[in-house]
Amino acid sequence: MSIAYIQTPLGIASIVGDEHGISEISILEEGNCSETIPEELLTAVTQLQEYFQGNRHDFDFKMNPKGTEFQQKVWKELLQIPFGKTISYLDLSKKLGDVKAIRAVASANGKNPLWIVVPCHRVIGTDGSLTGYAGGLWRKKWLLEHEIPSFQQSLF
Known part of the structure; x- marks a missing residue:
């Protein structure tokens, strides 16, 4: 198992994985960036950086999240939410x-181990409100505004 830490606009991201794929991407409140990136994490790190630069809308590196059958089913459905769209x-x-x-479903969404890549941030309340986000609602708002520039005007 390898781990890398990279700087993002939302804090330090931790990327964990091995030759079977990326098993976890999470955001940390503080930490230091990795000086070198392990080979098996390089594609994921590059794609996350491209996402934050506004040059990537989806991810195609190998994923290997750990969870129950039900959680896996929810996470698979989250992958179907298009970039720039939300769902309640x-x-x-x-x-x-x-x-x-x-x-x-909300519980499984909250246990999503692949931050951003499995887009749990695109799930909102039925009334359009920002609800529940493990990384903090300010990060959810930032991500939605990054993906949907008109999002702020439409909700606030």
Whole structure:
């Protein structure tokens, strides 16, 4: 298992993975950047940097997130949300086939181990409000404004 730390506009990102793929990307409140990037993490690091520069809308490196079967199902559905679009927790639950599973869907969304790459930040409240984000609502707002420049005017 290898790990790298890179600077992003939202703080230090931690990238963890091995030859089987990236298993975790998270944001830290503080830390130091890696001086060298392990070979198996290089593509993910490059693609994240391109995303923050505004030059990438999707990711195609190998992913290997760890989670339950249900969590994996939710994360797979999150990957279907297009760049620049949002979906409500209710609509996500409907897409997964069970409107009553909204709390379980929200919980799985919150346990997403691949920050930004599996775009849990694109899930919002039914009324359009920013709700629940493990990285902090200010980061969710920043990410949505980065992807949807008109987002701020439409919600606030």
